[in-house]
Amino acid sequence: MASKNQLFLGLFVHSKALDELEYLHNTAVCVDKSGTIVAVESECDEARARETLFPRLGWEPNEVDVVCAREGQFFFPGFIDTHLHASQYPNVGIFGNSTLLDWLNTYTFPMEASLANLAKARRVYTRVIRKTLSHGTTCAAYYATVDVPSTNLLADLCFSHGQRALVGRVCMDQLSPDYYRDASPRDSVAATEQSIAHIRALDPDSHMDMSRALVRPVITPRFAPSCSAELLRSLGDLAAETNLPIQTHISENKPEIELVAKLFPEHESYAAVYDATGLLTDRTILAHAVHLTEKEADLVAQRGAKVSHCPCSNSALTSGACPVRWLLAKGVVCGLGTDMSGGYSPSVLEAARQAVLVSRHVAMGGGGDGDKLGVEEVLYLATRGGAEVVGLRGKVGGFEVGMEWDAQLIGLGMVADDGEDRAQQGEGQGGGEDDGDVDVFGWESWPERIAKWVFNGDDRNTKKVWVRGRLVHQRKGEW
Amino acid sequence: MASKNQLFLGLFVHSKALDELEYLHNTAVCVDKSGTIVAVESECDEARARETLFPRLGWEPNEVDVVCAREGQFFFPGFIDTHLHASQYPNVGIFGNSTLLDWLNTYTFPMEASLANLAKARRVYTRVIRKTLSHGTTCAAYYATVDVPSTNLLADLCFSHGQRALVGRVCMDQLSPDYYRDASPRDSVAATEQSIAHIRALDPDSHMDMSRALVRPVITPRFAPSCSAELLRSLGDLAAETNLPIQTHISENKPEIELVAKLFPEHESYAAVYDATGLLTDRTILAHAVHLTEKEADLVAQRGAKVSHCPCSNSALTSGACPVRWLLAKGVVCGLGTDMSGGYSPSVLEAARQAVLVSRHVAMGGGGDGDKLGVEEVLYLATRGGAEVVGLRGKVGGFEVGMEWDAQLIGLGMVADDGEDRAQQGEGQGGGEDDGDVDVFGWESWPERIAKWVFNGDDRNTKKVWVRGRLVHQRKGEW
Structure with missing residues (x-):
């Protein structure tokens, strides 16, 4: 203050x-x-x-x-970055011609796992906080890693640098490398609770009213493919008990969507998996949402879940072009995310610029002029929209x-x-x-x-x- | 030196x-x-x-x-910017939701015309040279304006600042505002010859061997819609007599292509218009080439004409996504252009970055992984490719x-x-x-x-x- x-x-x-x-x-x-x-x-x-x-x-x-x-x-x-992985920051710009699922194994998991080394984590996290602040990011919704101490360190550093943040310990108990995953749903929830307790203790304000806290914990199932049904349900339960925000990924690319259909045949869609497990709430931030079906988008809107649009990442990883105007027209609240390091840039202004350009590719790819986002719209997404996505509507994003x-x-x-x-x-x-x-x-x-x-x-x-x-x-x- | x-x-x-x-x-x-x-x-x-x-x-x-x-x-x-309008520099980033033909009338023609004021032209041209040099652009293929004195001033400034350049006086005698066009094909050619003579006199080297000159004139019909058939033919003749390079635009967006078909019904394609008028040569730089038909691309390859790929511009103006890999596979030599101010950035590095991203939209829009350009490819286009586009193959672009x-x-x-x-x-x-x-x-x-x-x-x-x-x-x- x-x-x-x-x-x-x-x-x-x-x-x-x-x-x-x-x-x-x-x-x-x-x-x-x-x-x-x-x-x-x-x-x-x-x-x-x-x-x-x-x-x-x-x-x-x-x-x-x-x-x-x-x-x-x-x-x-100030800009609000509604989706980024602090732990992937050293990899920005390094993705070659990969797409989501091979990118995770090639570049991402080894880097995230290496941050269990606290000295390395301190260097990387300090840098990403300094860097995003220098680009005007006053609030960031961070994914850390599976590791509790280094996740807690990220929260400490946000607090000491004065950056408003949501900090999430990443939960994942399947389809991930042996060296980087939770041993069981129970372990995953216990570790998450440890991290929540640490972050809550950081800021004296948070005991009275969590929404007053500068740094807040966020329940973070990585994405459906890397979480067992039991883990998803447990985290949904935890979210209901704690009333905390939730962040995860949805419908980023097509092979991922096919994988979800194969892993969760009992649910009719990707969004339905989250809905059935208590994770599709009005406190949920869904990153990407590039390929939602009409029915899924309606469900997301109905539940009041929010979308983090990450244009740099979606183009870089050949994921797709998100029809943001279509989501907005359905009443889905949207903000912008840098999604480092799927996205290559630490700047929400760059995300805004790419949101303009990607919207033109949506318009050219079968949409029409009504799909275009202009300067005013992307700056709205970067501020007011982002505020609503991270649960701070009316609190930040305007004067x-x-x-x-x-x-x-x-x-x-x-x-x-x-x-x-x-x-x-x-x-x-x-x-x-x-x-x-x-x-x-x-x-x-x-x-x-x-x-x-x-x-x-x-x-x-x-x-x-x-x-x-x-x-x-x-x-x-x-x- | x-x-x-x-x-x-x-x-x-x-x-x-x-x-x-x-x-x-x-x-x-x-x-x-x-x-x-x-x-x-x-x-x-x-x-x-x-x-x-x-x-x-x-x-x-x-x-x-x-x-x-x-x-x-x-x-x-050094980077080679194979297509940019020095005269549009003050408008970078200003294009709203316009597309090519309305963008020209709303933003572009008024700015270009205003540079007949030499004090303003000196300020703008000095700035664009300083700015592009600071981004590593050692060679630029510039469009100036219709005005001869300010076009010559641009060439003078490139020479004094030491930037390698092609400088073209813009030729246009139809479908342009009354306040900004050549009065006749004859006037257009005469003015072009004046500018060529001025630029040739700049550099003593150029009298012996034009390819040694730091600053070279380039014959510059704006694009087919703004040139009468007579003007195109006259400029084709001038190019043949002088052996000078040529630069123009082709197939940037769909309404433009339809306009060319309407204006030149006797020719079977946009490329054929240039070919029939002597403008499709191995010294020709074609900006954009987003929507060439297979037959046109083959013709371009056969004539040895080169393409300047301008990804920032093509996305910003909703023109399309150029299939660069397809052009390269046909044997068409390609380089990168910032195309300011259709493109928003003075940086060829930004053009390279956007070339990576646009190639992914080509891949997602019905192409495949084979359409993707990686870091190595776009840096090649920015240096060796560009050198070949501007007629400097083997002279610059490598060590x-x-x-x-x-x-x-x-x-x-x-x-x-x-x-x-x-x-x-x-x-x-x-x-x-x-x-x-x-x-x-x-x-x-x-x-x-x-x-x-x-x-x-x-x-x-x-x-x-x-x-x-x-x-x-x-x-x-x-x-």
Whole structure:
């Protein structure tokens, strides 16, 4: 948490609706010591805030930190990565021409298993937290590994770095290598309970109200093929007892779907397997959902389960092109996931960009223009949509009174009059700062600048990042 | 050109064949004052080079500049961008949900026309040259605009910045806005000849042997729909007289193909229109070629025309997914193009990454695993393939004696033992350097490091760039 009340001034951009961004110019946002937004005032500068807002809030003027977006900068809600495997981070970009099932055996299981070494786990997990924070990811739904101590370490590190997170110990008791699996459903549940207890003890807030916790446990059956029916049922029971969120994979690629049909012949579909075992709930995050049948999608919508769309991963592993618009039209809540390391990038902005592109492949592959996602829609998925997927609807993802200050300050590069690259040349005092690939010439409208950011932005544009009011990342050279 | 002979030492990586990268460890490459590679020696350090290579080459030891790749760095051939519109650069990322024909009228023609203002053109063209150089693009096939003075300015700027380039004045005399078109075929050809004369006069080398010129003119009918049959024929004649390269677009999206069929009913296909007018030659660069029929692809192969594959653009504008493997199997030479601003990115590395992903959509959309392109293939297209597309086969694109030194020095980020981000924290003298998103843990093989670079690399990894031996870009803080 922040130690002081904070006043943020300038331009704020956030999603108003799926297809609408709102631009709050010359606005003041007040965030109290608990990290909660307590005022959003338009046409308000610092003087006016001191004159009218501080008295109204009962704030002592000299106990307020002031953060101004500079000309051309704007505040944006922090990104929510609804699906990623922290334990696979060292493998990003390494997948060759493999597809899901051989990729798991070739690249993934050996790496995950190796993180039982806590020194290695600390190095990898610290890196993935630092990296995702630097890309503006204020909340992440992580898969760790089967190993309890290293899963708990991931939760510890999220907590100490101040990243909001769901951390799941991976459950799997079949069709996995001997060196990397739970010995039995009972062992799997016991280990999961250990990890839940550890994570609950982390954050004093969580004892009163789990939804207040910065880091929450999440029940994590890897996916149906690697879990026995007994394990799935036991985890469904555990979810019902604890009321905890659940995360798993569904319908990522076709051989996987055929495998599920073969393993669970008594159920009529992949979604039905989860439904029958108590895992298809309104607290469930389903990664991928590329090939759901109409009936499955209806079932998912009916149960209120959420979908994490992972476009980088789905293209990289030749899994398919997820019809996100179709899911949304059915009332399924969707967010974005990087799915490292099936996905190659740590950036939710890259996932947003690829969501635009993949939606065009859906449109070209038999769909139509109605399947396309634009800049507004993918930014909604990256913030408001993601918030709902991880159970934080109304709590993060926008700038509204009562929400928590999970936010990023974005700055775009301005092209000099002569077109030369001053930052690169190190001109100016101490050398220019590197604003990355986004080049603003000055005549662009704000929606055009946002489009430039979505298509060419990277971590160089993410100048500062806050979670619940606490500054958790700052680029070198920012002040 | 470089003023001294140069010795490059370390690891060199280049394409040996379409599916094979060669790793030349502990190697010395000697580049003479003309920028030509005169020796490639394995198992050779500086002492050995001084002892054996310098005497053999007749080099004075104190007249040699030495450049060493540091541990973990490597030299890679410069990228060749076989298709981009310098004049559309300010619009990158701005395309909404448009497709080709409405995109041209909404975004593209107004921007191109506005560059008749030379001050604006200088700013935009300087920026695009600086930007593409910073991404390792040592050679670019540029479209400028209809306007002669600003087209000539682009050529001047490429020459002064030292970027190898083909620069084309855009020809279009129909189906274009009144404010932006040639008044007649005759005017179009006359203006093109003016621009050719200007560009030829730029480089003294070009009078002896045009293929030696750093900046070359290229005959540039925009595409069949915006050119009358008479203009196409005249430009075909001009190409035959001058022996100059040609660049145009073909079969980018379906409405465009239907339009060509309507406008040129006497020809049986889009490719046949170019063939009948003398524009389908072995010096022709065809951008896109997404929807060629089998017969057209055979014709293109027979004529030896080349294809510029532009995956970012084709996905962004919902144009289609180009079956590159199928074209290659037919014997069509292919390279990569950023196609800014149909494509959103200035980076050929991004085009390579998207070529991998788009090939997977080809595979999923009815093709098969044989349609997939891997890391090796897309890097081949970005270097050797591109060189052949722009008429520089055997001259650039690899590290071989007799080739010119168009190269980039690549450095990847190394993860510290504790996983923290030292560069970000500005530790060490003067603050660490920002190596971008690629994180090498140390256990990765070289092919794995190259894959990490392809999927997460950006301009931060491109430390230095040379064209014909001249250092044309260097990242701040590099030494």
